[in-house]
Structures are given as C-alpha cells and as structure tokens.
Amino acid sequence: MNELNFKQELTAAFGQPIAENPTQVMIEAAYQHHNLDWRYLTVEVGPDDLEAAVKGAKVMGFQGFNCTIPHKVNVIQYLDGLGESASLMGAVNCVVRRNGQWIGENTDGKGFVSSLREITDPKDKKVVIFGAGGAARAISVEVALAGASAISIINRSNERGQELTDLLNDKLPVSANFVPWSSTFSIPESTDIVINATSIGLFPDIDARLDFDLDSLKSSMVVADVIPNPPATNLVRDARNKGCKVIDGLAMLVSQGVIGVKHWTGVDPDPSVMRTALEKVFG
Ligand code: NDP
Numbered sequence: 001m002n003e004l005n006f007k008q009e010l011t012a013a014f015g016q017p018i019a020e021n022p023t024q025v026m027i028e029a030a031y032q033h034h035n036l037d038w039r040y041l042t043v044e045v046g047p048d049d050l051e052a053a054v055k056g057a058k059v060m061g062f063q064g065f066n067c068t069i070p071h072k073v074n075v076i077q078y079l080d081g082l083g084e085s086a087s088l089m090g091a092v093n094c095v096v097r098r099n100g101q102w103i104g105e106n107t108d109g110k111g112f113v114s115s116l117r118e119i120t121d122p123k124d125k126k127v128v129i130f131g132a133g134g135a136a137r138a139i140s141v142e143v144a145l146a147g148a149s150a151i152s153i154i155n156r157s158n159e160r161g162q163e164l165t166d167l168l169n170d171k172l173p174v175s176a177n178f179v180p181w182s183s184t185f186s187i188p189e190s191t192d193i194v195i196n197a198t199s200i201g202l203f204p205d206i207d208a209r210l211d212f213d214l215d216s217l218k219s220s221m222v223v224a225d226v227i228p229n230p231p232a233t234n235l236v237r238d239a240r241n242k243g244c245k246v247i248d249g250l251a252m253l254v255s256q257g258v259i260g261v262k263h264w265t266g267v268d269p270d271p272s273v274m275r276t277a278l279e280k281v282f283g
Contacts, residue, residue: 022228022281023066026257029277030269038063038265047074054078054095054102064096064264072134079104088141088171091134093256096263105263108135109142111256112224116143116193119245120222123147125192130181130210132160135226136197140164144172148193151176154185187216194239196225201233209234219243228253229282250278 027040045053050071055078057065067075072091076082079092080101086092092104116122127148129136132155140151151174155161161178168176179185187194194217200208217223223239228249239246254275261269 020281022278023253023257025281026254026274026278027261030257030261030274031265033270033273034265034267036265036267045071047071050074051078057095058097058102062097064094064260066094066260067092069134076104078102085109085138085141085145088145088167089137091137093138094260094263105259106138107256107259107263108252109138109140110259111254112139112195112226112252113142113146114255114259115247115251116222116224117146119247120193121146122193124149126150126152126188126190127193127195128152128154128187128191129195129197130154130185130200130212131197132157132164133197133199136195137164137167139195139197139226140168140176141172143193144168144174144176148174150174152179152188152191153177154179154181156181181211183211185210185212187212187218187221189216189218191221193222193224195223196227196233196235199227201225201227201230201235203229206230207234214238214242217242217244222247224252225249226252228278231282250275250282253278 021042024040024042031038047070072093075092081103083105086104086106089106091106094105094107096103096105122143125148127143129140132153151168153161153165158180165176165178168174196210200210219242221244223244224247225233225235226249227233231248231250236246236248254271257274258269258271
C-alpha cells in the first residue's frame, strides 16, 4: 500500500465558493485550451494581510499573481524588483516569479498598447486621454514608451491631472499637456487616438456619457474605451456610428491577460479563446 506523504503539504480549503471572477474565467479558459495543468484562483486579501499573502504565495510555490485596487501600489514594498513600466508608473498589477524573486510588472498599459497596435502604431501619434487614475497612468506611460509624440490628459480633478502630466513630461520622451475638464471638451482636429480611461460608463452607470463635443470626433480618429462591462459603452457606439475604428474594454482585458499568462507559463495563449470566455461572463 502506498503511503501518502502529508508531511510538507497544506491542502487549500476554501470554505465557500468565491464569486465568478471574469479574469479567472478568462485565464482558466486559456489554461484549458492549451492543456496547461494550472489553476488561477481568486483570493480576497485585506490591506493589513498583504505582506503575509505575498510571502505565503511565494512559499506555496505560486508562479505569480495579479493584484487589483487597493493593492497595486502597496504591494511594491513586498516585491524584489520591478519591470520598467511598473517602475515608471509606481503601480503593479501582475507579479511574476523570476529566479526565485517576485518581480512586479504592469500589464494594463502593455495590454492596451498591444490591442491598439492591431489597429494603429502609436508611434508619432497625437493622443487624447480622458482620466488620470490608475488606468490612465498605465496607458499613457506605455503609449509614450511606444513613441506617441503628444499626449493630452483631460481630467476632472486638477491635482491628479497635473501630476500625471508632470510624470509624462519628466520621465518619458513625449510632450504632455493637461486640460482641466470643467466644461464640454472639444477634441482637437489633429488628434489621432482618443482614449476613455475614466470609469464613466461602467456598470451600473451604463447610460453615462463623457462630456465632449461629439461633432469634434472625426472618422479618422481611433477610439478606445477601457470599460469592459458593458463593452458596448455609449462612447464605443458613438464612435462606431461616426465610422471610427474602435477598441473596446474587453480587448484591453484580454490583452493584459495574454501577457500575464505568457509571463507565468511561458506559453503565448490564444486571445480568441479568452475573449469568448469573457463575452460569456458579460453576456
Ligand atoms: P481610478 O479611480 O484610479 O480613476 C478614475 C478616473 O475616472 C479618474 O481620472 C476620475 O477623475 C475619472 N472619473 C470618474 N468618474 C468621473 C466623472 N463622473 N466625471 C469625470 N471623471 C470621472 O480608476 P482606474 O483608473 O483604476 O480605472 C478606471 C476604469 O478603467 C475602471 O472602470 C476600470 O474598470 C477600467 N480598467 C479597465 C481595464 C481593462 O483591462 N479593460 C484595466 C484597468 C482598469 P478624478 O481624478 O477627477 O476623480
């Protein structure tokens, strides 16, 4: 009879099923499709337990993890190093074990640029970004690293808008300007790419609209929205009606998931499998 060795094992026992997490569904669809015998688990960790959770993930042999708000900045102090863009942004959403060390990456902006590249190369492009929060920061840094010539940050709060604009001008080879969003914004005619990186339009506020002059949106502009739920936001619909090329929030979510899976497993997953899994979650 074989003897089971429990000496060095802890068996995880989650007492209750954790709500279906879209990222989990998407990543596990990729694992299954590529016959990867891996799991992607959703675990809730309170701010006071973050250090213990990061140490625990290491000793339990995790190959990495994603982290979301409110951990994106605080997690950095518990890591062994940072990738270039995570270091510039000061935020991490993806941690990868490399040679036994926890390295923090930021795949939000990289995912965005990867989906943008399917439509247009950001090099030498003029970009308008609504928002100055975490998503806007990640996207603007990556778009600047990809060679955009100019970025306008349009934001409601002056402090955040100016801070992001200063970061871009100080640390990246791009010319950035801040426009306080205190009245209806008119998109300059020379703009190539328009990005919503605010939370406007996110479920349940699906009727919300960005306050800009729709007449200033031209069919030559590429329009992107970070909102994954619902993917067909008012901005996405308006832009499609205008004849613009459009990237929705699901594309960005899939692309950052693709990069995460590649970081952890070394496998380049099929994005269409991941998108299909996400579309099922979001109906
Ligand atoms: P933050 O809270 O850091 O930033 C929110 C931004 O939205 C701020 O610039 C805020 O302006 C602005 N904003 C919110 N409400 C309004 C409003 N009513 N009028 C004007 N401006 C407003 O959030 P994140 O940047 O982390 O996330 C933003 C969105 O991006 C979320 O909806 C999230 O779902 C999405 N996201 C999507 C990803 C994807 O893969 N598709 C990845 C990451 C995020 P102010 O500074 O004035 O408060």
